[in-house]
Amino acid sequence: MKLYWAPHTRALRVLWLLEEAGIAYERELVDIRTGGQDTPEFRAINPMGKVPALTDGAARIAESGAICAYVADKVPQARLAPAPGDPARGRYLQYLFFSAGCMEPAFVQKMMGVNLPKSSAGWGSFDLAMEVVDAALKPGPYLLGEQFTAADVMLGSDLWFGIGLLKVIAPTPAMSAYVERLTTRPAFLRAKEIEAAALAGAAG
Numbered sequence: 001m002k003l004y005w006a007p008h009t010r011a012l013r014v015l016w017l018l019e020e021a022g023i024a025y026e027r028e029l030v031d032i033r034t035g036g037q038d039t040p041e042f043r044a045i046n047p048m049g050k051v052p053a054l055t056d057g058a059a060r061i062a063e064s065g066a067i068c069a070y071v072a073d074k075v076p077q078a079r080l081a082p083a084p085g086d087p088a089r090g091r092y093l094q095y096l097f098f099s100a101g102c103m104e105p106a107f108v109q110k111m112m113g114v115n116l117p118k119s120s121a122g123w124g125s126f127d128l129a130m131e132v133v134d135a136a137l138k139p140g141p142y143l144l145g146e147q148f149t150a151a152d153v154m155l156g157s158d159l160w161f162g163i164g165l166l167k168v169i170a171p172t173p174a175m176s177a178y179v180e181r182l183t184t185r186p187a188f189l190r191a192k193e194i195e196a197a198a199l200a201g202a203a204g
Helices: 011-021 040-045 064-074 088-096 098-112 126-137 150-165 173-183 186-203
Strands: 002-005 026-029 053-056 059-062
Touching: 002 011, 011 064, 011 150, 011 186, 040 053, 040 059, 053 064, 059 064, 064 088, 064 098, 064 150, 088 098, 088 150, 098 126, 098 150, 126 173, 150 173, 173 186
Parallel strands: 002 026
Antiparallel strands: 002 053, 053 059
16 A cells, blocks of 8 residues: 655545554655645545645545555454444444544534534534534543544544644534543554654754
């Protein structure tokens, strides 16, 4: 597998998940500051010209949720996804795609001050999305109870970003405890170290 990535992007999610999976993978840094994402070679992998993207033999995958789903199913021994046929897979898939479908649009709505009828927005509203997340996290420790999955990577990275960097979320106790739990995982810390090293190299 080869991850096409850049620091300070959604590629951190996939970098984190690959570290959780514990498999060998390559990393190719895409210099998005100089247009590396717009080359014909990269656009052949991701027509949107964005990172992350992943190749695995003949497979070409873009969109971080899709990449996380692919990796989790590719490495079943890492137990990053319930198996097909497991009833828990429904909840897993729901929250795996909640980030792109609900969390991120809700962030934009909140930051831009856009007022939409709840029935018109696929995410309902910012407040509704946060209420749903809080309720999902309260049983703990992870979205599927004791099993950490790729859905935690997706949702957890959005919460971490929304609370700490965007400061768009006023976290509930359940959210704060969840983010603390996730960001102290060894794989998350390794991913942040890889990102920091790439940034240091660019600065040098």
